[in-house]
Amino acid sequence: MGQDLSPKQERILRYIDQFTEKNGFPPTLREICRRFRISSTNGARYHLHKLGEKGYLKISRYTSRGVTRRGSESHSAIAQFRMPILGRVPAGPTDYAAPDIREGDVIVDPEFFGRRSGVDLFGLRVKGDSMIEAGIHSGDVVVVHPQPDAHDGDVVVARMEDEATVKTYRRRGNQIYLEPANPAYQPIVINADNPDRENVEVVGVVVGLIRAF
Amino acid sequence: MGQDLSPKQERILRYIDQFTEKNGFPPTLREICRRFRISSTNGARYHLHKLGEKGYLKISRYTSRGVTRRGSESHSAIAQFRMPILGRVPAGPTDYAAPDIREGDVIVDPEFFGRRSGVDLFGLRVKGDSMIEAGIHSGDVVVVHPQPDAHDGDVVVARMEDEATVKTYRRRGNQIYLEPANPAYQPIVINADNPDRENVEVVGVVVGLIRAF
DNA sequence: TATTTTACTGACCATCTGTTCAGTGTCAAG
DNA sequence: CTTGACACTGAACAGATGGTCAGTAAAATA
Numbered sequence: 001m002g003q004d005l006s007p008k009q010e011r012i013l014r015y016i017d018q019f020t021e022k023n024g025f026p027p028t029l030r031e032i033c034r035r036f037r038i039s040s041t042n043g044a045r046y047h048l049h050k051l052g053e054k055g056y057l058k059i060s061r062y063t064s065r066g067v068t069r070r071g072s073e074s075h076s077a078i079a080q081f082r083m084p085i086l087g088r089v090p091a092g093p094t095d096y097a098a099p100d101i102r103e104g105d106v107i108v109d110p111e112f113f114g115r116r117s118g119v120d121l122f123g124l125r126v127k128g129d130s131m132i133e134a135g136i137h138s139g140d141v142v143v144v145h146p147q148p149d150a151h152d153g154d155v156v157v158a159r160m161e162d163e164a165t166v167k168t169y170r171r172r173g174n175q176i177y178l179e180p181a182n183p184a185y186q187p188i189v190i191n192a193d194n195p196d197r198e199n200v201e202v203v204g205v206v207v208g209l210i211r212a213f
Numbered sequence: 214m215g216q217d218l219s220p221k222q223e224r225i226l227r228y229i230d231q232f233t234e235k236n237g238f239p240p241t242l243r244e245i246c247r248r249f250r251i252s253s254t255n256g257a258r259y260h261l262h263k264l265g266e267k268g269y270l271k272i273s274r275y276t277s278r279g280v281t282r283r284g285s286e287s288h289s290a291i292a293q294f295r296m297p298i299l300g301r302v303p304a305g306p307t308d309y310a311a312p313d314i315r316e317g318d319v320i321v322d323p324e325f326f327g328r329r330s331g332v333d334l335f336g337l338r339v340k341g342d343s344m345i346e347a348g349i350h351s352g353d354v355v356v357v358h359p360q361p362d363a364h365d366g367d368v369v370v371a372r373m374e375d376e377a378t379v380k381t382y383r384r385r386g387n388q389i390y391l392e393p394a395n396p397a398y399q400p401i402v403i404n405a406d407n408p409d410r411e412n413v414e415v416v417g418v419v420v421g422l423i424r425a426f
Numbered sequence: 427t428a429t430t431t432t433a434c435t436g437a438c439c440a441t442c443t444g445t446t447c448a449g450t451g452t453c454a455a456g
Numbered sequence: 457c458t459t460g461a462c463a464c465t466g467a468a469c470a471g472a473t474g475g476t477c478a479g480t481a482a483a484a485t486a
Contacts, residue, residue, distance in 0.1 A: 006462090006463095008463085020237075023273070023281070024233070024239065024271070024281030024282070025238045025239050025278045025279065025281065026237065026238050028277070028442080028443065028444085029443070029444065029445095030442080030443075030444095038463090038464075038465090039464085039465060039466080040464070040465050040466060040467090041443080041444075041445085042445085042446080042447090042464075042465080042466090043463070043464050043465075045444075045445080046462090046463065046464070047463085047464095058237070060236070061444080061445090062443090062444060062445080062471080062472085063443095063444080063472095064241070064277040064278060064442080064443055064444075064472070064473070065238045065277060065278045065443090066238065066444085068236070068237030068238065069237070081234070106322045106325045107320060107321070107322035107325075108320070108321075108322070109319045109320040109321070112319045112320075112423065112425055113425045113426075114425055132348070135345070135348040135349065135350040135353070135424070136348065137348040140348070154426075155426055205426075206426055207425065207426050208423065208424060208425050208426060209422070209423065209424040209426070210325065210421065210422065210423050210424075211348070211421060211422040211423075212325055212326045212327055212420065212421050213326075213367075213368055213418075213419055213420050213421060213422070219432090219433095221433085241472080241473065241474085242473070242474065242475095243472075243473070243474095251433090251434075251435090252434085252435060252436075253434070253435050253436060253437090254473080254474075254475085255434075255435080255436090255475085255476080255477090256433070256434050256435075258474075258475075259432090259433065259434070260433085260434095263432095274474085274475090275441080275442085275473090275474060275475080276442095276473095276474080277442070277443070277472080277473055277474075278473090279474085
C-alpha cells in the first residue's frame, strides 16, 4: 500500500499529518490551497476526496477541519491515552471520575488493546488469585472497557455487593456463569432472566493487562 | 495543580479531551454549547478563555476549532515512549533496530515499569508456555530492559543457540540457573565462571508485561 | 448591606468554511 | 483526431464560526 497515490496526493497527506501534529487540529480546505498554491477550494477538495476514497482520510461532511488521518501506518496519530488506574471498582455506570479511588495514571496504547480510542478505558488493580490460571496475578492492572454486557468467554470485571472480581463470563442457555480461573473458588451463577438477583453486575470487559515486575 | 479549576471548567476540559480523541479535531464553540446546554457562544467562550489564561488550553484567534490542550499533554509527552515489539530476540547487544524482526510498536509508560526513561526498552512477543506459572502466557508481550546480567529472582530473557526463552534467573553459589515456571520443562545451568559455555546469554531483564485479550 | 465576581443570555456581525456547478487546459491512449 | 481521465479555475452560496457588546441574575466577598 502507498503505491496507489500520486506524488501530490502523498505530499498533501504529509502536510495534513504535519499540520495536525503541529497545531492539534487538521487544516481547512483553504489552508491546504495556500500551501500548495491552489487558487480554488475545489482543487484541494478534489484531492481530499480522492484520498478519502482510497481510505487514507476520513472526511466529515459539512465539518470545518473535518479531515483526519485513517489507516495503516497510524504513526503520527496520537495513539496514546492517559488511563486512570483505580484501586477498586467505580460506583456509577461509567462514572470513574471520583478522584478518591484513583491510584494513578498510566499511558497506554488503545490500539494495542484493539480499540481505536481509549477515552473511557480504565485500569483496575487486581487483588487476589481467583484468576491465576488465566495468567492474571494479584497486583496486575487489567485494562477495562466499561459495558454492562459481555460475550461468552470474555474476561469481565463484576461487582458483587461491594467487592470487585475478575471472572470469565460464560453463557449456557439462560444461565450466566462467572467462572474464576482457580479451582479453589466457586463459580457464580446469575439467572439471565433476572440479572439483578444476588446483587451481581458486570462492570466491564477486560481488554488488556499490564504488569510491572 | 488542577485545584484551581471550577467543576464546570474541569468537565469542559474533559469534554475537549474526549472530543479530540474521538474525532481527531477539537470542538467548536457551538458544539461545546450544545453539550453543556449553554445557549450563547459567549458562555462557552467565557470558560475557554478562563482555561486559556490558566494555561490549560491554547486558543488560536479567529480559528475554527482552534482550541487545543496544553499542560497535561506536555506532561504526558515526557512519560510516553514508543517501544518496538520484536518477534524474536535481537542479534546484537542492544541492536534491536533491525526492521525485519520488528513486529510493530506500542506506546508504553516507562514510569509504570519503574524506569525513568524508556529509551532502550523493547517488547518481545512470548511463544510457548515455559513461564505459564509466572503468569506469562504465549502471545504476551514482555517489556525487556537489555542488560547482560541480572539479580537473583529476576525474570530474564535468555538466548540459547538461536532460540529465546523467558526464564527466572537464580544464582546459587557460582552456579546460575535459568528456571522455567512450568514443571514440564527443565532448568538450564550455567557455570558462573564461564558464562559463555553452553552458548547461553542473558539478553535482558523483564520489567513488565502487556497482554491484549 | 453594598460591591464584585461568576456565569451566563441574546442579538448581531464579519468572516470563514465546505459544497456545488460550469468550465478549462494538459496529456496519454485509442 | 477524438476521447477521457486528471487537475484544476472561478464564482457563488448557505450555513457555520469566532468575536463583540450590552445586560442580568445569582453567589461570593467586603
